[in-house]
Amino acid sequence: MLQLTKRTEYALIALTVLAGREGEVVSVREIGELYPVPRRLLAEVLKELSRAGILASQRGSNGGYFLTRPAAEINVAQVVGALEGLPAIAGCSSEDFEPGACEVEPVCPIRSPIQRLRIGVWAVFERMSLRDLAEPARPPLSRAVPVGSGASDGSSSGSGSEA
Amino acid sequence: MLQLTKRTEYALIALTVLAGREGEVVSVREIGELYPVPRRLLAEVLKELSRAGILASQRGSNGGYFLTRPAAEINVAQVVGALEGLPAIAGCSSEDFEPGACEVEPVCPIRSPIQRLRIGVWAVFERMSLRDLAEPARPPLSRAVPVGSGASDGSSSGSGSEA
């Protein structure tokens, strides 16, 4: 399945909030009040991002999480990498792939193409920063990915709700 | 998990063979003799591709499968789409997503960014044709994806880790 996990979705939602309030400490409760996500699970996810160094935490009352770096310097690839490992595309290009696990590997004709796909997908995620997440108005990918020439979500349509 | 299924991997391997023998009818057995893939599963996958119109089949002895169009006109996106559905990235952008299934949807702040990611990933898959698969020498993505500066991995000597 070429799909992010719910954990990652929740992470991105939370990071949207964090990116919009740089410098502030935001608690899981606050985020949960903004968006109907399972708080417990969200907490688990933010802990992971904290362990990965993307967030830092403040314990105790008035505690919460905050970005360790400017939102513009954190990209989706880092987030996905922290929660799911690097996009693997195929098992043989995964992080925890042990040689010999795939019978085809020694003669595999698609290793090189898979690598290229992986790099390409990775690049797509790298090109979107948390600032781009928090400000959906600007089309950050239209420059780099010349495929949706006019299809890159018309923009200027206020608070994003396009099909 | 941002990873193709084994089914899709096997499909791509088989299609590499098919693309290298355009016009010929190739049986599951032949492909299984070339690459150590579970033949039964491979057969199941090729049936699916046949139902999707990417392949056509010839029954009886001397039977097998063949491409319905030139290899250069079939891209990885079509194959992935046929076997896994379009790359969804998130559940809410999946094909079989029913409105109301996601609590966050009405107020979701990342729908638009997710869409952009989806389009970008889709584009990466679209840009690689079966001909590119069959001829790994040429680097078809280096033009369109300017991220691997010189990292197009010249020889497949394994470990392409660029972090």
Place this chain on the structure above:
DNA sequence: AGATATAGCACTAGATCGGTGCTGATTGGA
């Protein structure tokens, strides 16, 4: 002290995936 909030660990139910079994239909050849 007590309320708030994160840290850490483990656990369950459900979905998905990888792979297989079996039966039938079609084609070419001995």
Place this chain on the structure above:
DNA sequence: TCCAATCAGCACCGATCTAGTGCTATATCT
């Protein structure tokens, strides 16, 4: 004509992963 090779269709099982929760400890502010 009969047989072997091959695809078509359906259903099934075990392993793995995901989504979500329970519980307890620790830190901080008032």
